[in-house]
Amino acid sequence: MVRTLSTMLPLGTKAPNFALVDALSEKTISLDTFGDKKALLVMFICVHCPFVKHIQEELAKLGKDYLKKGLGIVAISSNDIVKHPDDAPEKMKLMAEKLGFNFPFCYDESQEIAKAYTAACTPDFFLFDQKKTLVYRGQLDDSRPGNDLPVTGKDLRAAIEGVLGDKSLDSEQKPSIGCNIKWKPGNEPPYFG
Numbered sequence: 001m002v003r004t005l006s007t008m009l010p011l012g013t014k015a016p017n018f019a020l021v022d023a024l025s026e027k028t029i030s031l032d033t034f035g036d037k038k039a040l041l042v043m044f045i046c047v048h049c050p051f052v053k054h055i056q057e058e059l060a061k062l063g064k065d066y067l068k069k070g071l072g073i074v075a076i077s078s079n080d081i082v083k084h085p086d087d088a089p090e091k092m093k094l095m096a097e098k099l100g101f102n103f104p105f106c107y108d109e110s111q112e113i114a115k116a117y118t119a120a121c122t123p124d125f126f127l128f129d130q131k132k133t134l135v136y137r138g139q140l141d142d143s144r145p146g147n148d149l150p151v152t153g154k155d156l157r158a159a160i161e162g163v164l165g166d167k168s169l170d171s172e173q174k175p176s177i178g179c180n181i182k183w184k185p186g187n188e189p190p191y192f193g
Contacts, residue, residue, distance in 0.1 A: 003177055004178060004179065005121065006125075006139075006177070007191050011136075011171055013133070015040065015133075016117055018108075018116070021107065022104035023092040023093040023106065024101070024104065029074055031132060033074075033104075037070055037072035038163070039135075040128045041072070041073045041126070041127050041128075041156075042074055043126075044075075044078060044121075045059065045105075046079045046179075047077070047086050051145060052122050054144070055143070058151045058152075059075070059099070059101070060099040060100050060102075062160075063102045067102055067103075069164055071164065072103075074105075074106060075106070077092055077122075079181060079182040080185075092107060111183060111184060111187055114181055118189070119181060120180065121176060121177060121179060121180055123176055123178050124176050125137060125176055127156070127160065136156070137175075138175055139156070139173075139177065142154075144177065155173075155174065
C-alpha cells in the first residue's frame with residue numbers, strides 16, 4: 001500500500017459540483033441535495049483500503065451523530081474498479097449496509113470529481129460551510145493502522161463542531177494519509193505522484 005498525503009486544497013475554495021449515483025438508493029446526488037444544510041462533509045473513501053477499514057466504524061458514527069445537527073455528508077469512491085473490483089458499486093452498497101451508513105455513498109466512475117476536489121488518498125476529507133466554501137481539509141485524527149492510537153475522529157469532529165457553531169477554524173490542519181486513489185491508466189491527475 002502506498003502511503004499518500006492529502007493535497008490540502010486551499011481553504012476558501014468553492015465546492016465543485018457533482019452529480020453521482022448513490023450505491024444505496026440509486027438516486028443522483030449533487031451539491032443541491034445538501035442545499036439546506038449548514039455544512040457539508042465530502043469524504044473520498046473506498047471499500048478495500050486498510051486506512052478506510054481502520055476508521056469505517058467512526059465514519060458511520062459521524063453520520064449518526066450529526067444527521068440531525070445540520071451536517072450533510074456524502075462519501076465518494078473514485079477507484080478504478082477494473083483493477084480493484086472490491087471497490088465496485090455493489091461492494092460499496094454492501095459496505096454501507098453493513099456499517100449502517102445514513103449518507104449517500106457514490107461512485108465516481110470517470111474520476112473527474114476526485115480530480116475536481118484534488119482528492120489524493122482514501123480517506124480524504126473536505127468540509128464546507130453553508131456557502132459551500134472549504135473550511136477544513138485534513139485528517140480524521142492521528143490514528144493509523146498499526147500505530148495503536150484510538151480512533152476518535154477528534155480533528156474532523158472539532159472542525160465540524162466549529163463550523164456548525166459559526167466559529168472560525170484554525171488554518172493549521174494536518175493532512176489525511178491513506179492509500180492513493182487508484183487512477184485508471186493514463187488518467188492520473190497532474191497533482192498525483
